[in-house]
Amino acid sequence: MRSVSIIxxxxxxxxxLWDRSAREIAYTAVxxxxxxxxxxxxxxxxxxxxxxxxxxxxxxxxxxVAGYCGLYGIEAAKVEAACASGAAAxxxxxxxxxxxxxxVVIVLGLEKMTDTVGKDTTAGLATAxxxxxxxxxxxxxxxxxxxVMQRYMHEYDVPIDAFAGFSINAHRNGANNPYxxxxxxxxxxxxxxxxxxxxxxxMMDSSPVCDGAAAVVxxxxxxxxxxxxGHHWGSVRVLAxxxxxDTLAVHDRRDPLFLQAAQISAEKAYAQAGIRPQDVDxxxxxxxxxxxxxxxxxxxxxxxxxxxxxxxxxxAIGINGELPISTMGGLKSRGHPxxxxxxxxxxxxxxxxxxxxxxxxxxxxxxxxxQNIGGSGxxxxxHILAA
Amino acid sequence: MRSVSIIxxxxxxxxxLWDRSAREIAYTAVxxxxxxxxxxxxxxxxxxxxxxxxxxxxxxxxxxVAGYCGLYGIEAAKVEAACASGAAAxxxxxxxxxxxxxxVVIVLGLEKMTDTVGKDTTAGLATAxxxxxxxxxxxxxxxxxxxVMQRYMHEYDVPIDAFAGFSINAHRNGANNPYxxxxxxxxxxxxxxxxxxxxxxxMMDSSPVCDGAAAVVxxxxxxxxxxxxGHHWGSVRVLAxxxxxDTLAVHDRRDPLFLQAAQISAEKAYAQAGIRPQDVDxxxxxxxxxxxxxxxxxxxxxxxxxxxxxxxxxxAIGINGELPISTMGGLKSRGHPxxxxxxxxxxxxxxxxxxxxxxxxxxxxxxxxxQNIGGSGxxxxxHILAA
Numbered sequence: 001m002r003s004v005s006i007i008x009x010x011x012x013x014x015x016x017l018w019d020r021s022a023r024e025i026a027y028t029a030v031x032x033x034x035x036x037x038x039x040x041x042x043x044x045x046x047x048x049x050x051x052x053x054x055x056x057x058x059x060x061x062x063x064x065v066a067g068y069c070g071l072y073g074i075e076a077a078k079v080e081a082a083c084a085s086g087a088a089a090x091x092x093x094x095x096x097x098x099x100x101x102x103x104v105v106i107v108l109g110l111e112k113m114t115d116t117v118g119k120d121t122t123a124g125l126a127t128a129x130x131x132x133x134x135x136x137x138x139x140x141x142x143x144x145x146x147x148v149m150q151r152y153m154h155e156y157d158v159p160i161d162a163f164a165g166f167s168i169n170a171h172r173n174g175a176n177n178p179y180x181x182x183x184x185x186x187x188x189x190x191x192x193x194x195x196x197x198x199x200x201x202x203m204m205d206s207s208p209v210c211d212g213a214a215a216v217v218x219x220x221x222x223x224x225x226x227x228x229x230g231h232h233w234g235s236v237r238v239l240a241x242x243x244x245x246d247t248l249a250v251h252d253r254r255d256p257l258f259l260q261a262a263q264i265s266a267e268k269a270y271a272q273a274g275i276r277p278q279d280v281d282x283x284x285x286x287x288x289x290x291x292x293x294x295x296x297x298x299x300x301x302x303x304x305x306x307x308x309x310x311x312x313x314x315x316a317i318g319i320n321g322e323l324p325i326s327t328m329g330g331l332k333s334r335g336h337p338x339x340x341x342x343x344x345x346x347x348x349x350x351x352x353x354x355x356x357x358x359x360x361x362x363x364x365x366x367x368x369x370x371q372n373i374g375g376s377g378x379x380x381x382x383h384i385l386a387a
Numbered sequence: 388m389r390s391v392s393i394i395x396x397x398x399x400x401x402x403x404l405w406d407r408s409a410r411e412i413a414y415t416a417v418x419x420x421x422x423x424x425x426x427x428x429x430x431x432x433x434x435x436x437x438x439x440x441x442x443x444x445x446x447x448x449x450x451x452v453a454g455y456c457g458l459y460g461i462e463a464a465k466v467e468a469a470c471a472s473g474a475a476a477x478x479x480x481x482x483x484x485x486x487x488x489x490x491v492v493i494v495l496g497l498e499k500m501t502d503t504v505g506k507d508t509t510a511g512l513a514t515a516x517x518x519x520x521x522x523x524x525x526x527x528x529x530x531x532x533x534x535v536m537q538r539y540m541h542e543y544d545v546p547i548d549a550f551a552g553f554s555i556n557a558h559r560n561g562a563n564n565p566y567x568x569x570x571x572x573x574x575x576x577x578x579x580x581x582x583x584x585x586x587x588x589x590m591m592d593s594s595p596v597c598d599g600a601a602a603v604v605x606x607x608x609x610x611x612x613x614x615x616x617g618h619h620w621g622s623v624r625v626l627a628x629x630x631x632x633d634t635l636a637v638h639d640r641r642d643p644l645f646l647q648a649a650q651i652s653a654e655k656a657y658a659q660a661g662i663r664p665q666d667v668d669x670x671x672x673x674x675x676x677x678x679x680x681x682x683x684x685x686x687x688x689x690x691x692x693x694x695x696x697x698x699x700x701x702x703a704i705g706i707n708g709e710l711p712i713s714t715m716g717g718l719k720s721r722g723h724p725x726x727x728x729x730x731x732x733x734x735x736x737x738x739x740x741x742x743x744x745x746x747x748x749x750x751x752x753x754x755x756x757x758q759n760i761g762g763s764g765x766x767x768x769x770h771i772l773a774a
Contacts, residue, residue, distance in 0.1 A: 001486050001487040001488070002486075021519065050440075050446055051440070051446070053437075053438070053440035053441040053446075053467075053511075053514055054440040054441060054444070054446070056518060057441070057510070057513070057514050057518045057522065058514055058517075058518040058519075059437055059438070059440075059441070059467055059469055059514040059515060060467075060468065060469035060514065060515045060516070060635060060761055060762050060765065060766065061467070062467075062468065062632075063468065063469075063632045063633075063635050063761065063762065063765045063766045064517065064635045066632050067632065067633075067634050067635050067639070067765075071632075072632060072633060072634070072647075073631050073632065073633075073647070073648070073651045074631065074632055075478070075629075075630040075631070075632070076468070076630070076632045076766060077466055077467065077468045077475040077478070077479075077630070077766075078466070078467040078468065079464055079465070079466055079467075079479075080440075080446055080447075080448070080449075080464065080465040080466075080467060081447065081449065081450065081463070081464045081465065082446055082447035082450075088464040091462070091464070092464075092466075092479050092482065094486075095479065095482040095483050095485075095486045095488055096482050098482075098486040098487070098488070099388050099389075099481075099482045099485040099486035099487075100388040100485070100486075101388070101482055101485070123444070124440075126444070127440055127444050127445055127446040127447065128446055128447045129447075130445075130451065131443060131444045131445040132408065132445075135444065242462075243462040243463070243464070244460050244461065244462070245449075245450045245453050245454065245458075245459060245460065245461055245462070245463045246450075246454075246459060246460075247454050247459070248447060248450050248451045248454050252454070260460070261460070264460045374447055374450065375447050375450065378447065378450045378454075379447065379450045379463060379464075
């Protein structure tokens, strides 16, 4: 298997981009990544996206985007795994290069969730859950996460404001990210006073509905030197990647408070990379809701069962903390354009590992981990990148 | 790169399966393929599907199906490339095995297009075209193909009934396929008298809206012997596979009467396999409309420009003809459950190459080619399989 490296990254701003259609947002990210990589064409374009069919009446998305970016005669396909679509597309990009089928692959994460005429974004997000056994009964996606959070608080006797530190950290970091949807810090007071969406999840526990696209360029590590001549910034290696599934419906899960798929995918990734959790310098986790941050930290070896919430303070997860998380704002502050999120995480990890993260630079970052979650923990994909 | 082989195939009947939900149809195909392969688990499940988001309000489909089939802790993702979704999923399955990431991969093609409450299947199919520049103006997918066919007939002075032989051949073969949606032969008279859908496309030029699922099991060729002991039927090698894109909108194409992407993907596949078109023993082409059969034959080296329609007779394309096509009924008679079609083609090619095609067996079939088309020629994927 050939080793795979990233030689270019690009992203669009995240937000309610009412003046731009999906293809234009995609072009912003793809052209930035191609320019960052110094390439003018590619062998393949794989697009992580969840909702273009439901919200935009547009399938065949990868071929549409490829053409809009001027790429013809190449391989193009869309990859969907709910909110883990971005990392799922990266997995295929890595396989395409690792196998030797392609030498230059662009992986794009793309989502347009706002300004969708006559469509219901909440109903769209519910398609990540089981349509016949969950969504049919009217439970929304935030509702499912609220049930999990409620149970967690009950089981481990955790007060609601114990989660505030995750959101405060995310916004503190997002304030320095020019691509973030929210670039203002928040306080404990604003967390506590935030309106409740689905008890106990409040507005500050929850990532926003938004639009965005992020892209990376992959090449075989053995060919990196050909591409990174002159003023090129260098490259970052994809050291490991693994995906695992669990039951789609939360009610089918043996233990709804443990992310089995996170544990499996993280352990596979650690084994591939030959590292232990404590070797990771920062962790871009899937903080779609604060409860998911706690559960992810527990399942991947950074906290004991029921104690992930105890890490919600700067000494643990801040930029200069023990394990920096959501270093560019995470899903909460940078935003969560669902199918794009997994690729934003990769882009941000690459910025950290190439010392291009600006004010949020994690010092001496050599190993970065990302984790992208689809549904309420049903598809979990972990990647480990190395400077 | 590791060579990849198919050791199991399975399919559900194709039709209006009103009594079965998508997951049940999927289970039929997956369990049949696993049983045919003699395996009890897998490392990954990739699902080619186009319309589950639009028509079933169900994304996250691969994880749903994996769980319903009892497969947990594995990699699962859905792949979408309009009507080429099935072959696109196979591409990723092959890459996963070829790269060494996985040893046993199930590739499923799945579509549920009928009995979709409150949804519009015609609008769903139009999502394969450009939503903002084609579908928005009200042109349906069959309408786009009708424009191409009209132009072809004008440009090359071809009478409408010249295409009848494609449909007659498909139905003749489908009559012997127990999984086919239509198992009755048709006559020239029934073709000529068929109601017109979009001039000049009539009901007999067009493949049906239907449900179905097909699956294959992939392993590295070097490990085939471990799996094919005892009464196992053997294996078929995936000799080559390539995908190419063209403009999504037909009106953007330099020449709407030439399938550029078919030519590119076929030539790449021939080169990978080290063969010429005349070495192919049969060809499962994408006869969603008769015009696509003609264009596909022209672009892949079997007929000259403007002369593909001349092959629409038994001596050319029948089971005992020069180049048998649609040997188990093709999209026209077996049916066209869009995201599943590409995998049905592979399953049928494997049946031919393992001498399990029954009454439709192509004699001495050693090399089979399949071609799956997304949109009106915007994504075209060619595979070559070897006995």
